[in-house]
Amino acid sequence: MGDDTTLGTVVLGLEGFALREATLVDGEVCLAVETVGRRPGCPDCGVVATARDRRTVQVRDLAIGGRPCRLVWSKRIWRCREPLCPTATWTERRDDVARPRHGMTERARTEVCRQVGKLGRPVAQLAGEYGVGWQSAMHAVTDHGVPMIDDPARTAGVSSLGVDETSFLKASYLRKRRTTFVTGLVDLNRSRLLDIVPGRAGSAVTDWLEGRDEPWLSAVERVALDPHRGYFNALVGGLDAPTVVVDAFHVIKLANTVVDEVRRRVQQEQTGHRGHAGDPLYGIRRILLTGAERLNDKGQARIAAGLAAGDPDAEVWYAHMIKEQLRSVYRADGLGQATERLEAFFDDVAAVAIPEIRRLGKTIRRWRTEVLTYFETDGLSNGRTEAINGLVKRIKRIGHGFRNIDNYRIRLLLFCGGVNWQDHPTAHIRRRSPRLIA
């Protein structure tokens, strides 16, 4: 038996196995293998076992030479000869190679997890490639992925925390279902998604923080968040006096929403219907949200023409101006200038009786301190959170919409949660070997 062990170990990569036969069946590589080595002791009494029988088990393994592969493992059944021993017979096991009832080798399952988790491939695709059901493939992802996700090292050392809501299921997925939200927690320094929790209430964040230990909590110095009181209270209550920045991206988004709202209202008042192609304001709905500094002369002229035709009381114009004013706060050169610009913004908000703008002014005023803190934290923002949201969307697309939030969470954290994938180091192949040339 001896030499085969080495061959088995090298070619199969399975310590203690021997390769007996390799056949090609319907384009699939079938490897007949068995364990080699000394007879084991009885697990109960330790008496050396005697061979009784064999049983063949087939498991899917990693592909070989581009072909699907199955291990045909001839398992030994051992018998204990000790008359007083309660154990009569047992089948050999190698849980490091393949666990009972998994249908796949552990290394194949690890690979399925890597492909789905690290590379973001669809579970169904891997299930197809390995000839297993979707559930088996997803179990492989869960079994191998969860320990990596739960590794405390993954979430260690966070000093800047971002909190952001993201939609989980779009309402259109099924008509009946409302859009549900999850809250994402992000390490802003290292751009990794720490976790997602269901809902967008402050309690979701509080509960998550309660799961961290004291050193973790006290290491968080700064937080960036959506302008959302629930998040604010949870973070200030759960952390040790953090510096709070309301996220610049979301502040601008609020202003953009106001431009949209005013435009829709004026549009309705002027035309008596919702925006149609051909309506002057509808035609400039997107360009109104574009940063003014990014518009060329043609863009400016389009806005001017659209407003001249559809905005007789200059309400949309005012909303647009206010939005640009708020944006200019973030381009300020330092806290002093930012404060001046923000005050000018408040003055201009107060100068008109446009309800949408008044509301925006009120909201921003409530967050005045946290808006300006941006300038004391080197511009801490959820910009990276937004980048992660992009990845979130990608995973959602791949998953064709998720219904199960646990699976969604696992896949997201494996993809952008800073998981430490321990891949095999691969040596570069030299196309010519110097020794052979000589």
Ligand SMILES: [Zn+2]
């Ligand atoms: Zn025994």
